[in-house]
Amino acid sequence: MSAGADGLPEGFPAGYGEPTTSYVLRVNGEARLIENAWIGENLLYVLRERLGLPGAKDGCGQGVCGTCTVQLDGVAVAACLIAAATLGDREVRTIEDLDNDTETGEVQRALVEFGAVQCGYCVPGVVASACALLARAPEPGEVEIRRALDGHPCRCAGPHPMVDAVRAAARRRVPQETHSTMMFNVIAPPSAGGAE
Ligand code: FES
Ligand code: FES
Structure with missing residues (x-):
């Protein structure tokens, strides 16, 4: 030209x-x-x-x-x-910098494990969104995960593998004791000494 x-x-x-x-x-x-x-x-x-x-x-x-x-x-x-x-x-x-975080590696491993990484073109964006979600909500529910990944239509694998992967990564990051402690806090009766 x-x-x-x-x-x-x-x-x-x-x-x-x-x-x-x-x-x-x-x-x-x-x-x-x-x-x-x-x-x-x-x-x-x-x-x-x-x-x-x-x-x-x-x-x-x-x-x-x-x-x-x-x-x-x-x-x-x-x-x-x-x-x-x-x-x-x-x-x-x-993603070049997020890649240095331990949490990013956990999300990436889960994405591979659940078959969400195929052509890979969508993956850096998915990881950036998933890590932002897990930073603000360490134990997100399914709806929250789906909302966070809503803007990432994956042409290869579809939405389900990436949702399953993020849910698995979140579970692995929150130690099981935390789950039991939280459960105990919810169901523990008030102390015998009455209201303080
Ligand atoms: S290139 Fe930005 S949302 Fe598609
Ligand atoms: S892995 Fe190909 S578009 Fe998501």
């Missing part, structure tokens, strides 16, 4: 890609400088194309497929829907 006078491919209007801005993005515990970037670039593009972090995948580009999911201040978000320049001090974590 031949370039026009201002360096843009022919047919692009003058000023295409403007306005630009420079900013600092907090990613995986580091402050990364983004220079002279179009102000509307989405987080997914910045992560993959500017910062060399390809873990979050580009799928639909419109918030439907979940392959681009990353954590923003611990909450799972679709990176394709967020303008990176607007994030300020908020902390982005991608």
Whole structure:
């Protein structure tokens, strides 16, 4: 494709890609400088194309497929829907960094075990969502797990293996004594000394 006078491919209007801005993005515990970037670039593009972090995948580009999911201040978000320049001090974590957490390994092992990893394209997003869920709800119920994974339609295995895997990972993380202690607390009668 031949370039026009201002360096843009022919047919692009003058000023295409403007306005630009420079900013600092907090990613995986580091402050990364983004220079002279179009102000509307989405987080997914910045992560993959500017910062060399390809873990979050580009799928639909419109918030439907979940392959681009990353954590923003611990909450799972679709990176394709967020303008990176607007994030300020908020902390982005991608699968490249989540991968260092013990909990992530547990979720990944369970996904493999339950047959939820086939082509693998959806998996980084599923892991980011599952880990965000388990961080805020260590013992999620089935409905909670299904809600958390709702935005991750897996074309290979469907939803059930990933739900079963996350449930299994959650069970393994919560020691059985905790279950018995919680049960005891629920059913223990009031103390003989009466109300305090
Ligand atoms: S690429 Fe972001 S939700 Fe599909
Ligand atoms: S493993 Fe292929 S889309 Fe989920």
